[in-house]
Amino acid sequence: MLIGSTTQKQAGEVPPAASPAAPGMREDRTTHLETLYRLTDRLYRAAGMEAMLDAALDAISEGLGCEKCSILLFDGGGVMRFVAWRGLSEHYRRTLEGHSPWTADTLDPPPIFVGDIAQTEESDIVRQTILAEGIRSLAFIPITSQGRVIGKFMAYHSEANACGESCRALAVTIARQLGFSLERAKAERARLAALGELQESEQRFRLMAEHAPVMIWMCDAEGRCLHLNQMLRRFWNVADGDLASFDWRGSMHPGDVERVMGAMGGALQRREKVCVTGRYRNADGDYRTLETVAHPRFAADGSFMGLTGVNTDITERERAEKALRDSEERFRMVVEAAPSGMVMTDGAGRILMINGLAEKLFGYARGELDGRAIEVLVPLAARDLHPALRASHLAGAHNPVKGEVTGRRKDGREIPLEVGINPIVTSDGIRIIATVSDIAERKRTEAQRELLLAELNHRVKNTLAVVQGLAYQTFRKTDAGARRAFEGRLQALATAHDLLTRSHWESTSLDQLVGDTLRPAGANRARIEVSGPAIRLSPHAALTIALALHELFTNTLKYGALSSEEGKVLLTWRHLDCEGKLRITWREEGGPPVQPPRHRGFGSLLLERTLAKDLDGRVALAFEPAGVVCVIEMPIADPGGHACLG
Amino acid sequence: MPWLKGKRILVVEDEALIAVMVEDMLIEMGSVVVGPAATIEQALALARAEQIDGAVLDVNVRGERIDPVADALAARGVPMLFATGYGEVKLGSGAAATVIDKPYTQDKLARGLAAAMGGAALRQSAG
Numbered sequence: 001m002l003i004g005s006t007t008q009k010q011a012g013e014v015p016p017a018a019s020p021a022a023p024g025m026r027e028d029r030t031t032h033l034e035t036l037y038r039l040t041d042r043l044y045r046a047a048g049m050e051a052m053l054d055a056a057l058d059a060i061s062e063g064l065g066c067e068k069c070s071i072l073l074f075d076g077g078g079v080m081r082f083v084a085w086r087g088l089s090e091h092y093r094r095t096l097e098g099h100s101p102w103t104a105d106t107l108d109p110p111p112i113f114v115g116d117i118a119q120t121e122e123s124d125i126v127r128q129t130i131l132a133e134g135i136r137s138l139a140f141i142p143i144t145s146q147g148r149v150i151g152k153f154m155a156y157h158s159e160a161n162a163c164g165e166s167c168r169a170l171a172v173t174i175a176r177q178l179g180f181s182l183e184r185a186k187a188e189r190a191r192l193a194a195l196g197e198l199q200e201s202e203q204r205f206r207l208m209a210e211h212a213p214v215m216i217w218m219c220d221a222e223g224r225c226l227h228l229n230q231m232l233r234r235f236w237n238v239a240d241g242d243l244a245s246f247d248w249r250g251s252m253h254p255g256d257v258e259r260v261m262g263a264m265g266g267a268l269q270r271r272e273k274v275c276v277t278g279r280y281r282n283a284d285g286d287y288r289t290l291e292t293v294a295h296p297r298f299a300a301d302g303s304f305m306g307l308t309g310v311n312t313d314i315t316e317r318e319r320a321e322k323a324l325r326d327s328e329e330r331f332r333m334v335v336e337a338a339p340s341g342m343v344m345t346d347g348a349g350r351i352l353m354i355n356g357l358a359e360k361l362f363g364y365a366r367g368e369l370d371g372r373a374i375e376v377l378v379p380l381a382a383r384d385l386h387p388a389l390r391a392s393h394l395a396g397a398h399n400p401v402k403g404e405v406t407g408r409r410k411d412g413r414e415i416p417l418e419v420g421i422n423p424i425v426t427s428d429g430i431r432i433i434a435t436v437s438d439i440a441e442r443k444r445t446e447a448q449r450e451l452l453l454a455e456l457n458h459r460v461k462n463t464l465a466v467v468q469g470l471a472y473q474t475f476r477k478t479d480a481g482a483r484r485a486f487e488g489r490l491q492a493l494a495t496a497h498d499l500l501t502r503s504h505w506e507s508t509s510l511d512q513l514v515g516d517t518l519r520p521a522g523a524n525r526a527r528i529e530v531s532g533p534a535i536r537l538s539p540h541a542a543l544t545i546a547l548a549l550h551e552l553f554t555n556t557l558k559y560g561a562l563s564s565e566e567g568k569v570l571l572t573w574r575h576l577d578c579e580g581k582l583r584i585t586w587r588e589e590g591g592p593p594v595q596p597p598r599h600r601g602f603g604s605l606l607l608e609r610t611l612a613k614d615l616d617g618r619v620a621l622a623f624e625p626a627g628v629v630c631v632i633e634m635p636i637a638d639p640g641g642h643a644c645l646g
Numbered sequence: 647m648p649w650l651k652g653k654r655i656l657v658v659e660d661e662a663l664i665a666v667m668v669e670d671m672l673i674e675m676g677s678v679v680v681g682p683a684a685t686i687e688q689a690l691a692l693a694r695a696e697q698i699d700g701a702v703l704d705v706n707v708r709g710e711r712i713d714p715v716a717d718a719l720a721a722r723g724v725p726m727l728f729a730t731g732y733g734e735v736k737l738g739s740g741a742a743a744t745v746i747d748k749p750y751t752q753d754k755l756a757r758g759l760a761a762a763m764g765g766a767a768l769r770q771s772a773g
Binding site: 454457458459460461462464465466467468469470472473476484487488490491494495498 | 731
């Protein structure tokens with residue numbers, strides 16, 4: 001900077017350079033042109049920076065007639081440094097490096113010529129160094145690039161005022177040439193660097209595409225195959241070198257040719273994106289379904305280069321989807337063909353599926369209930385409570401439940417239903433499957449049956465009452481005892497009938513039968529101890545056993561244990577394991593001593609002969625002194641799952 | 647049955663043999679039988695016209711329900727005992743009805759009447 005500030009100030013004072021008296025000046029125009037011609041030629045041919053600088057130094061020393069000259073350029077830090085020189089000592093360069101009249105962004109400055117260093121006001125060290133190098137006059141010629149200073153060249157002469165007018169013009173021209181060349185060289189370096197990066201990037205992408213786990217291809221504007229990546233070459237088993245002759249269209253499924261070719265042709269013609277699926281035969285001869293997505297490719301000038309596409313093998317996906325569709329279809333068909341109404345809801349009670357039978361049952365059209373809340377099928381009175389009911393059922397164990405409920409049809413009519421509900425857990429969450437059957441008909445039948453049974457019972461008992469009336473009239477005047485005995489038997493029969501009617505003539509619990517038959521015992525009932533497991537009897541067995549118990553009971557009241565204050569009766573029954581038999585034991589205790597009867601009355605007859613025959617069993621009636629014992633053994637249909645231990 | 651002595655009991659029963667038996671049983675127990683009526687029509691006429699202390703009513707008389715007769719008697723405050731072959735009976739009147747099953751013995755009839763005619767009769771009996 002020091003030298004800059006002083007020399008610039010003096011520049012104006014420098015006398016006109018074109019001094020004809022100056023020695024060593026080359027004013028010869030022809031020589032200057034030759035110098036510039038050589039410089040231009042050498043710069044044009046220069047293979048690198050060094051050759052350019054060398055050519056410039058030659059031009060300077062030859063054209064400006066100086067033995068010493070140098071070229072300096074700003075480095076990255078904005079410091080002017082020697083990059084090439086002639087005839088300068090190392091000391092000189094080291095001492096004066098960095099001195100510059102301009103900074104890196106000075107705009108298009110004029111050159112500076114120092115006619116005599118000895119007459120400047122430069123510091124001593126600068127002047128001494130310059131003079132010691134044998135230099136009297138100096139020329140500072142700026143080298144610019146796009147108007148800005150990038151450096152300078154220096155011409156040094158041993159005599160004062162060595163650079164005349166013509167010499168100055170030449171110096172500026174040489175500097176311009178050099179600046180232009182340096183700029184060109186820099187641009188070239190940048191271009192080469194960019195190109196290198198581009199090539200590396202392309203190489204990277206090429207590698208990626210080559211080894212990508214999808215099939216990638218490129219075609220030209222006419223659809224000819226340019227490139228297939230490794231996966232796609234393997235798919236078709238085509239070598240890289242055979243691409244030119246390879247025609248992928250031959251591998252297409254005949255059924256897809258028209259559609260796929262239409263789509264691809266259209267994309268090429270309209271130069272647009274295409275997405276198409278088709279079946280292609282691979283190297284193994286199997287058809288695979290490939291989904292192709294291709295994008296148009298354009299050159300920098302906008303011309304259409306063809307398509308770049310990616311093929312994805314979706315065979316497995318399609319198969320899985322089809323399997324799922326088929327499975328769903330089958331499921332729907334099963335549901336539709338089910339012989340009862342079926343409804344499936346999600347966990348929130350939304351109807352996901354309902355078969356035609358159920359829709360018809362509730363009076364809705366096909367599909368009308370899809371997506372609706374199940375509550376629409378619930379009677380208004382129960383509707384508000386239903387969601388809570390569902391929730392509590394879901395919160396509990398996911399057990400199937402079955403029961404009779406009332407449903408609401410679309411027309412508002414309420415219908416009796418039997419519903420089976422089974423929650424299942426699927427990958428989509430909880431699903432509730434319900435079967436729904438209209439039981440109106442069954443309800444009517446049941447009611448009718450109840451009515452018929454009641455009527456039958458009424459008639460039977462009316463008939464029994466008529467029979468009783470007959471007996472009443474028959475024995476009235478003769479034998480009151482016989483009449484009462486008969487009435488009692490008739491009562492026992494009527495009681496058993498009642499019980500059978502209540503149980504719909506299906507089966508009767510022995511416990512209940514004993515309770516009903518012994519009801520007339522009144523206060524004496526407490527003296528009959530009854531114990532035994534739960535047993536169900538057929539109607540026939542129940543009537544017979546009721547009569548038998550009545551006989552035993554009336555007998556014990558008259559003659560047996562219950563005829564005295566202390567006596568009691570033990571009535572027990574149990575299964576005889578492994579024999580499918582029931583044993584009922586009537587044992588009297590604590591009564592008056594028993595005398596075997598002189599002749600067997602109707603009671604004994606009924607017990608020992610009729611009963612045994614009726615029950616297909618065995619009856620043992622023993623008049624033991626301690627009390628009457630009666631043991632009845634009979635087969636029963638259902639032994640109640642009792643274990644048969646060896 | 648001293649408490650039944652002289653009581654006027656209406657009998658409605660369409661089955662003649664049963665009617666005769668009930669009549670005999672009641673007479674044996676000392677009461678006076680009104681009827682027996684074999685149809686609802688007859689029964690209604692008696693229920694309205696006669697002096698009656700109690701009634702033994704068949705629930706189903708020739709296929710007709712006894713209810714009109716029961717209502718007429720209830721209006722007069724007459725205690726009633728229903729006899730039926732149906733296991734369980736629901737009566738239109740809704741009043742708590744005393745019911746005995748057919749066939750029934752004299753004892754059962756006496757117990758039924760005692761229950762139907764209630765406290766007054768029993769007190770009388772005790773007296």
